Amino acid sequence: MNASLTKVLSGIIGIAAGLLVAFLVFGNTGSSDMATTNKQNKSNAEKVYVPPGEHDEYYMMASGGHSGQLFVYGLPSMRLIRQVPVFSPDPATGYGFDDASKEMLNGYKWGDFHHPAISETEGEYDGRALFASDVGNNRAAYVDLETFHTTDILEIPNVSGPHCAAFVTPNTEYLFLPTRFSVPIGGEYAELDEYSEKYKGVMTAVKPDVKNKKMDIAFQVMLPPWAYDLSDAGKKLSNGWSFLSTYNTEEATTTLEINASQNDRDYIVMFNWKQIAKEVKDGNFTEVNGEKMFDPAKYPGSVYLVPVPKSPHGVDVTPDGEHFIASGKLSPTTSMYSFEKALEAIEKEDFQGEAKGLPILNYDSVIDKEVEVGLGPLHTQFDNNGNAYTTLFIDSQVVKWNLESGKVIDKAEVAYSPGHLAAVEGDTANPGGKWLVSLNKIAKDQYLSVGPSHPESMDLVDITGEKMELVANAPSQPEPHYAQIINADKIKTTEVMDKDEKRKNAVWSKDEAHIERDGDEVHVYGVAFRSRFVFDAQSDKPDVVKVKEGDTVHFHMTNIDRDEDITHGFGINGYNENFEVQPGETKTLTVKADKSGTFPIYCTNFCSALHQEMTGYLLVEPK
Amino acid sequence: MNASLTKVLSGIIGIAAGLLVAFLVFGNTGSSDMATTNKQNKSNAEKVYVPPGEHDEYYMMASGGHSGQLFVYGLPSMRLIRQVPVFSPDPATGYGFDDASKEMLNGYKWGDFHHPAISETEGEYDGRALFASDVGNNRAAYVDLETFHTTDILEIPNVSGPHCAAFVTPNTEYLFLPTRFSVPIGGEYAELDEYSEKYKGVMTAVKPDVKNKKMDIAFQVMLPPWAYDLSDAGKKLSNGWSFLSTYNTEEATTTLEINASQNDRDYIVMFNWKQIAKEVKDGNFTEVNGEKMFDPAKYPGSVYLVPVPKSPHGVDVTPDGEHFIASGKLSPTTSMYSFEKALEAIEKEDFQGEAKGLPILNYDSVIDKEVEVGLGPLHTQFDNNGNAYTTLFIDSQVVKWNLESGKVIDKAEVAYSPGHLAAVEGDTANPGGKWLVSLNKIAKDQYLSVGPSHPESMDLVDITGEKMELVANAPSQPEPHYAQIINADKIKTTEVMDKDEKRKNAVWSKDEAHIERDGDEVHVYGVAFRSRFVFDAQSDKPDVVKVKEGDTVHFHMTNIDRDEDITHGFGINGYNENFEVQPGETKTLTVKADKSGTFPIYCTNFCSALHQEMTGYLLVEPK
CATH class of the missing domain: 2.60.40.420 (Cupredoxins -  blue copper proteins)
Structure with missing residues (x-):
């Protein structure tokens, strides 16, 4: 059955189910079928409606991809409140025009804002700052959530495309930015034939300074020349460790569509950042382009590889920190690993080999379960009832499954091709449940046409019940990769700047x-x-x-x-x-x-x- | 009574009225007061809700002010569908990066998109193109509505800030861009002491070429050194004429807040564009910076002045073309003039004097009525039942009044400080009624805070009934000046570009x-x-x-x-x-x-x- 026919059929089934529910709920009013359908729509309409004068309950902080900017939405209304300039100039506010912001942008006319990360305290969003990575021009940004101003931008050497998010550790000790594209180490020119020797993947640890709203590079970790993707930090039980997903472990340099999909397995990189920080403190690094470069092949015990079905797009740690989940996007399953088992395997040196000097843990020893979720699984978020939600790019669905049983509970159709998804505080130690937003890459016919270049699309899904319910959709600005949804009361803003009599260049009358x-x-x-x-x-x-x-x-x-x-x-x-x-x-x-x-x-x-x-x-x- | 108390009281009255309506409608269900309030919200929620898979009924094309871009919203959902780059670079699409768009932007890094104008046929939107003016850098743009691509940008000499909209004549013969800031004619440097002699206001007539999606400057008209504001073209009876509003007829050069508000009256400039086009064709112009400059003081009979209460912000022609309306923004009234009476006054030379060589029509001979609308009247739109809607900046209201009776019918509270407003096809010969959007300059507490820089705000008002009803609001992107709302079925887009085998530089396999x-x-x-x-x-x-x-x-x-x-x-x-x-x-x-x-x-x-x-x-x- 082709995809569009499937959609039509499941649409019809959905409507039929809706009619049944509506009949059960509203049947006693004696309304006609048509009126019943309207009642169902009403219900969804009410769910997302925020009357004038009232506020949304949540902020959604969405990456703006190749616009370079941060888009702030209100939820459940999905209204775009503000475009906050981060990596690209912004004519409306003059960001990149006045001296200070011009210096901060340093000539860059665009950025590729991939993954936002709200600062955390004890594994929960604290609403103080938001960090961002720029895949286009290798930068990290600090956005102060008191003013929604970008207060610092850091250019990062030795990497090309810090893709995996500026994901933070549970108390914002570090944000980690692994490179998407491996490049010749030290920045010198090298032929592609020398890729496997001279190119390296580098993970950068950035140290935020919340008091001064700035950042510094703490250290870098030299990794094999693979592509590193969306990643996550451990929490609770796994605090002190972080997890990166990889693809192109084939080390292909051309036609990656085919050549980077040869191996059955790629890897999750597990690294003990507390230990690495200690090693670096002890002087166990070499300086590369002014940065402290740590080589885990030289100092064993801090970085391990875990096999994963081919070409995963990210890895997600469960709220309790006990498991990490990765989905090979060319596999119909998602893999759930046990962190405890991984520690055991490390202790017992239960390895199935090594790659580039890094030990590979035995897959069978570390895997907890494989869940058959559907086609094209990409990214997973969590609710407050022990469930996981995974986007299925190829099936254009979000699948809900139970962490404990590994059973699939429900699938929701989204339009179309979801990449990431965001649930309320859904990547923290304490997810909120309630709402989930599917960030879809393709909108096709969902909105009034604006010519050949379509907007992207977001679907709002109610996840309070056993079954998910698609409630509303809205176009999104280019191009959401990841988003985080935070309780509005966690953000405390400044409405008016202090009258600082000592401020340089200020005149107050x-x-x-x-x-x-x-x-x-x-x-x-x-x-x-x-x-x-x-x-x-x-x-x-x-x-x-x-x-x-x-x-x-x-x-x-x-x-x-x-x-x-x-x-x-x-x-x-x-x-x-x-x-x-x-x-x-x-x-x-x-x-x-x-x-x-x-x-x-x-x-x-x-x-x-x-x-x-x-x-x-x-x-x-x-x- | 202060403004906020008024707001609270009228809010209470509004809720009370809502409860009464809800009781009448839903009373038989026996619901409690609380449920009744919810019912009322439901009703508004339903009005704006567009379920996934369905489309909005209207496009709203909103100016993006100092962002330089066009913002396309769907109505009634008020969802932002797309930011279309026009006057500023756009990192997301690479507008201003690739060779063709870079050349079109010609080094400009921002624009101030003031007023959109959709192309018209017989005084109605035809959905083919949208024109825009750039107050920041003196440009006009052609946006093709088949592709939503900007296809031409024209730099306009001899002007500084073509503010008044690229407003079009009823069959898109011309778009007129009058200057907001008068500058020394010919572009040479002149001291401000010589303002009254050496500075001029220049109105530019641009000729669109719909076939080639381009524009050219047809001619320019030399006017006194005043500031020209939002304007409108005649239609039906008044077709062939256009109307500009002016302020700073005091010719002040400093502290305009005070000095440009001295005169009790400023003027509406009425000009016979058909006659001027003929004069220019006959060679009655001088060349200034390569443009054909027509001086109406030298060739009388084409330009007249009509007195208007001080500092008007725009002039609007009624759908039948028989009247034009202007509001002195520092006056509590709006003035409705008769076009027929103006023609009579011209014929009878019923003048009350002249200014800079231009005859001033006798106010009393031309005025039809003065309507006491409220404080800070700015801009007027029309419905399909003979009513006008005027924004009141100071009162933070939209006032509905009847064109024939001149009676005020209703006032709707908006939040806050509305500048322009847009009704469905509300500035055309055939307004649609149904919806009106108040484009508010100040949002204050209406949305989740994003720090000291707030979004602007739009209020959606249902105008189908005798009383207006505020239905929903949404933040808008910076900074809407004017917007036009067009029936969605008038826009026919291209989804995929033609495979043009002869296209330069193209390779198709x-x-x-x-x-x-x-x-x-x-x-x-x-x-x-x-x-x-x-x-x-x-x-x-x-x-x-x-x-x-x-x-x-x-x-x-x-x-x-x-x-x-x-x-x-x-x-x-x-x-x-x-x-x-x-x-x-x-x-x-x-x-x-x-x-x-x-x-x-x-x-x-x-x-x-x-x-x-x-x-x-x-x-x-x-x-």
């Missing part, structure tokens, strides 16, 4: 606004407030900046409206510059005045009834 | 993929398909491109998967480049290989079960 000139460097210490710019309090035209062609102008702008939601924009017409200053914020924009003429400055972010009048001029006198 | 070298220029004629790149069919590594440091590499990529929704991405890791090729599309990316090393190429847009394996390499040998 319109009377203090002034312009200083030093040779051809002009510093404007200005303020923005409803509904004026003041650059020079002493001038009869306080909203005009007059310079000479060739000058460099530094606009230091402080928004002295310290009121909720009163953001001012600052656009220079014809000068290709724009940024925003949020309530109480100070930002600097540096402009090389290399073009003479008259350039209106205007507030680009609607702020008041006289917003249109909030203007000024940059006058650039010809040389 | 993997066996024809090849690489040509000409000195240090390397042309890669490649294909993308599930799940491979092929750059060179003859090579034993067909997905590898090997060049020398200093070469320029042109990747000509064709997506030969001509299936709906199968878009491939093309990212070069570490080379800061990414773009997508949509089904059947060919694009060229030019890369200067100035950095030696090993750079994985990978598909950034999830395409298949083996998407992860869809990779290749750019190898850059050191010099």
Whole structure:
């Protein structure tokens, strides 16, 4: 039976089942079949409806893939609340335009935001920060969840595509970013014929500094030249260990579609990060491009391989930390391993061989069960009742199965081709249950057409009952890889920035606004407030900046409206510059005045009834 | 009574009214008060709910303000379907990265997309194209609604901030872009003291070429140095004329908040575009910066001024074309003028003076009625029952009033500070009624907080009844100025690009993929398909491109998967480049290989079960 016919049939079965349920529930009202169907829709409509003035119960933090940005949705409404700029410039907010964010982006015009990771305390989301990895340009980012500002970006040497998520350890001691593409170690050029010797996979341990909202590279671990995919950290029983999935253990360098799918088995890499951190502290590393590189083949006992059905897309640790689950995406089963058995196998040296100097644990000794879930299993999340939920890319389904019995309980049709999925706090030590979102790669006919380039799609599934129920769908912005859903009350935001009298370049009253000139460097210490710019309090035209062609102008702008939601924009017409200053914020924009003429400055972010009048001029006198 | 108390009280009144309605409707079920409230919510929930697999009834095309992009929403669900890149680069699709779009953007890194205008036939949306104006960098854009691709961008000289919308005439003969900021004519530098003589407001007439999906500047009209705002074209009776609103007729150059609000009256500019087009054809223009500049002070009879209460934000023509409406935003009334009376006044030379050589029609002769709508009236739309809807920025309301009686019928609270509003086809000769969206500038506490920078907000209002009903709200992306809502069945899209065998640089089979070298220029004629790149069919590594440091590499990529929704991405890791090729599309990316090393190429847009394996390499040998 082909896939679309299956869909049609299961759709009909679904409707029939719905009618039956609706009949049982509403049958006594004597409504017709049509009305009964509507009742069923009503029920779903109510579930996702958040009336004006009320708030969503959860935030969903979704990766924006090759947009480079973070997308923040409210759940259950699935409304997109905000695009938060992380790895790419953002014209709307001027991220990448003002001096500070421009320096942070360092010339990068895009990123590939793969996996978000909310900071954790004792294995649960704590809502303080969100970390992200950039597969496109090998970076990690720190997003402060008090302000939803990106506060730090780290460029990571020796890797190419840190794909597997910036997944964090249970108390945010580290985030780990393993490379997706192995590259020549040390960054030198090497032919592909030398791939197996000269190329390496590198896992990077990054140390977050939550106090200063920054990060540093702690150490790196040298691994075989394989591709590393979505991964997870141990918790509770398995705290101190982390798990990476691999593919292309064939070490193919061309036509991977075929050549990277030859082996029946790839591996899960288990590593003891506490031990490695100790080894590195003891000086057991070599320096590569300024980083501390630990080689587990030289210092045995910290990294082990566990065989897994071919080409897995990720590994997920159960909430109790006792098992880890991986699915070969070209296999119809998912494999559930016992962490305790793995420790036993390590102790007994129960190995079935070694690869690149790393011991391979005996599959049969470590496996707990294999569950026949369906075709194309990718990623697994958990609820609060001992169940797992796995996406089936090929079957376009989410499958619910029980961790203890290994029995499949239910399958929900999603549209179409789900990659990742996110359940409420579903990858933590304490999952919330209630909702699950299937992040689908293909939308096809699900929404009004916007031409050949379709949006991606999210399906919202109610997981409170024995059976899953598809409740609603919504287009998602490009391109969600992974998402995390957090209870809204865990996020404590700042609405207005502190009035920091000592802040560099800040001016806190319109009377203090002034312009200083030093040779051809002009510093404007200005303020923005409803509904004026003041650059020079002493001038009869306080909203005009007059310079000479060739000058460099530094606009230091402080928004002295310290009121909720009163953001001012600052656009220079014809000068290709724009940024925003949020309530109480100070930002600097540096402009090389290399073009003479008259350039209106205007507030680009609607702020008041006289917003249109909030203007000024940059006058650039010809040389 | 302060605003928030008013809100609370009217909220209570609203709930009470809702309870009464709910009681009348559902009272016979004997439900409790609480259940009744839920019933009311259900009713709104149902109205906006679009079940998975079904489509929204309308597209809403919303300006993206200083993001520079177009946001396409579905209505009534208010789901964001797609961000369409127009004036700013877009990392996700590679807009501004590949050669063609990079050339079209011409170095601009942001735009300020103010007003969308869907093409019209006989005064109704025809769904073929959407035009946009860029206040930030003085451009106009053509968005093809078959593909939702931006197909042309025009830079417009002699203006600074074409604000008033790219509003179109009833058969899309022209779109008019009047300047928001007057600047020295001809582009030379001039001191602000010479503002009244040397600065000019310029209205630009752009001629769309629907067949070729391009535009050209037809002519420009020299106007006094005022600020021109949202405007509208005549229709039916008034076809052939257009209307611009002005502010800052004081010609202030500083502190406009105060200085541009001195005069009791500003003006509506009425211009006879058919006559001006004829004059220009007859040679009655001077050339300024290559454009045909028409001066109405020299050739009388084509441009007239109509007094309007101070600082209006726009002018709107009624569906029958018989009246035009403008609201002084600092006045509590909206003014409805008779077009017929205006023609009579012109004929009788019933003038109350002149300004800058342009005759001012006698206000009392032209006014039809003044309607006391409330505080801060900005923008007006229409339904199919002879009613108008005006946003009240200061009162945070939408007011419904009858065009014939001039009576206020209802007021709906919105949250907060609405700027523009959009009703279903509500600015056309044939409004649809049904829905109205209030585009609010301030969201405050309406959504889960995302820090100091809040989203904007949209309120969906049901306008089918005598009373308006606020049904739902949703955050909107920055920053909606105006939007248009079109019946979904008017948009006919292309899902897959034609297989054009003659298309330049296209290769349609993997066996024809090849690489040509000409000195240090390397042309890669490649294909993308599930799940491979092929750059060179003859090579034993067909997905590898090997060049020398200093070469320029042109990747000509064709997506030969001509299936709906199968878009491939093309990212070069570490080379800061990414773009997508949509089904059947060919694009060229030019890369200067100035950095030696090993750079994985990978598909950034999830395409298949083996998407992860869809990779290749750019190898850059050191010099």
